[in-house]
Amino acid sequence: MADFLDDFINISKEFGAIKDEVSDMGARLMGEEPERLIWNPADYKEYPKANPAMCVRCKYEDASCSKCLDVCPTDSIEFEDGGIEILKDCRRCGLCTQVCPTNALYISKYSADALYKEISKVAGTQNMAYVTCTRALGHVPEPSQVVLPCVGLISAEVWTSIKYDFPNVAIYLPIGICDKCRTTTGEEVYGNEVMLSEEWTDQNMDLVISEDEMDFGIRRDVERRDFVKNAAKSVGLNASKVNPITARLARVYEKLEAHQVKFDEINKSLDRLLGVKNSEKPRKLTPERQLILTTIKDHLELANRMQVEVPEINNDHNWDEEELKEVVNSCPTGALDIKDGTLEIEPTYCVSCALCVDLAPEIFRLETKSAEDAFYRFTPEAQKEREKELKRIEERKLERKEHIAKAKKLASKAANITEKIGDEFEKSDGK
Numbered sequence: 001m002a003d004f005l006d007d008f009i010n011i012s013k014e015f016g017a018i019k020d021e022v023s024d025m026g027a028r029l030m031g032e033e034p035e036r037l038i039w040n041p042a043d044y045k046e047y048p049k050a051n052p053a054m055c056v057r058c059k060y061e062d063a064s065c066s067k068c069l070d071v072c073p074t075d076s077i078e079f080e081d082g083g084i085e086i087l088k089d090c091r092r093c094g095l096c097t098q099v100c101p102t103n104a105l106y107i108s109k110y111s112a113d114a115l116y117k118e119i120s121k122v123a124g125t126q127n128m129a130y131v132t133c134t135r136a137l138g139h140v141p142e143p144s145q146v147v148l149p150c151v152g153l154i155s156a157e158v159w160t161s162i163k164y165d166f167p168n169v170a171i172y173l174p175i176g177i178c179d180k181c182r183t184t185t186g187e188e189v190y191g192n193e194v195m196l197s198e199e200w201t202d203q204n205m206d207l208v209i210s211e212d213e214m215d216f217g218i219r220r221d222v223e224r225r226d227f228v229k230n231a232a233k234s235v236g237l238n239a240s241k242v243n244p245i246t247a248r249l250a251r252v253y254e255k256l257e258a259h260q261v262k263f264d265e266i267n268k269s270l271d272r273l274l275g276v277k278n279s280e281k282p283r284k285l286t287p288e289r290q291l292i293l294t295t296i297k298d299h300l301e302l303a304n305r306m307q308v309e310v311p312e313i314n315n316d317h318n319w320d321e322e323e324l325k326e327v328v329n330s331c332p333t334g335a336l337d338i339k340d341g342t343l344e345i346e347p348t349y350c351v352s353c354a355l356c357v358d359l360a361p362e363i364f365r366l367e368t369k370s371a372e373d374a375f376y377r378f379t380p381e382a383q384k385e386r387e388k389e390l391k392r393i394e395e396r397k398l399e400r401k402e403h404i405a406k407a408k409k410l411a412s413k414a415a416n417i418t419e420k421i422g423d424e425f426e427k428s429d430g431k
């Protein structure tokens with residue numbers, strides 16, 4: 001059945017050029033001008049916004065965090081009077097927003113969640129998705145290309161989640177392109193993030209260096225579905241009320257929706273198990289941590305491979321309760337707390353910004369641990385949840401297997417019927 005459909009699709013592709021003309025004409029007849037995109041690299045760039053309440057340097061000027069300053073290729077970030085100023089020389093590369101552990105600098109359209117969704121949409125409908133930068137591309141992107149101001153905008157967490165969910169993603173960067181780029185720190189940043197993600201996932205990230213090597217095709221399953229819908233419509237069958245493009249996107253949205261459900265489940269279980277608030281203020285889960293928790297849920301091996309830094313607490317030290325309360329309140333994500341006179345940390349919320357270590361080095365010391373030990377180590381109640389989750393994953397796998405078996409049976413039935421019709425047609429000599 002699939003081969004049969006594929007032959008038809010191939011024939012219909014011959015009409016590709018005509019189809020574009022026809023759809024343009026259709027749009028004009030409807031009084032709409034077909035959309036003509038103009039290449040403007042500035043469309044992909046935005047100045048970062050600042051939220052000083054989340055910045056460790058704004059809270060404590062001797063804080064050791066200088067990630068944004070170190071990565072900025074134009075020295076365009078200044079800290080003054082507890083605030084952050086982005087100077088006019090900013091190239092809008094976005095790298096400071098990617099390296100900032102607390103999201104004190106951010107560009108909403110390039111948040112971890114937004115990037116995941118953007119790449120998923122392309123990878124879910126095209127044979128391949130190519131992530132690239134404005135400089136490397138230099139023209140209006142094809143539907144298979146995702147353009148960013150710098151590939152370094154994608155964190156190891158986003159690469160990891162993408163790589164697990166969509167294996168058909170590659171980076172497109174011609175050789176030597178980064179060497180000549182004025183975003184001088186971009187290559188190192190993207191290299192580090194990709195390397196980290198490769199370590200965590202134990203999978204290599206594909207790199208494409210020439211546009212000639214790219215596959216701009218639409219995924220065959222998507223194409224088949226579009227074709228069937230088109231065919232049904234053309235013979236007047238109301239098989240679907242949605243047009244093929246909507247159907248194609250709907251398929252991706254289904255996947256993204258499932259992802260969002262997992263996101264919400266994570267949040268709910270964290271709220272239940274760890275509390276949305278510490279004793280003083282609400283806790284904040286960064287989009288990167290939220291994304292990686294969602295991915296770990298389906299790929300538990302990742303929790304062992306992923307390494308993070310979390311503070312170890314020396315509770316034997318004699319500390320002044322008032323001073324310590326100040327440290328606890330300074331933690332930008334609310335990961336610290338004092339409960340019944342004991343200092344506690346909830347590492348799920350910790351972003352390794354090191355502010356607590358800078359403020360009270362006698363009490364806090366950063367240690368490298370696996371994500372499993374750091375933030376995926378659950379309370380006994382959560383351990384049960386984890387076992388349930390593992391069971392659910394197994395059940396889902398079984399369900400999928402059964403579905404595939406059923407689909408195969410149906411496909412072979414359909415193929416038999418098609419064959420019979422063909423035989424009958426031949427027998428009747430085409431009459």
Ligand code: SF4
Pocket residue numbers: 047048071072073074075076077086089090091092093094095096097
């Ligand atoms: S790192 Fe990039 S986006 Fe951030 S301030 Fe510097 S030039 Fe601007």
Ligand code: SF4
Pocket residue numbers: 054055056057058065066067068069084099100101102103104105353
């Ligand atoms: S918390 Fe973010 S904005 Fe503040 S110094 Fe660190 S990297 Fe820069």
Ligand code: SF4
Pocket residue numbers: 311330331332333334335336345349350351352353354355356357
């Ligand atoms: S616990 Fe310490 S290192 Fe972790 S987010 Fe809070 S201040 Fe930063």
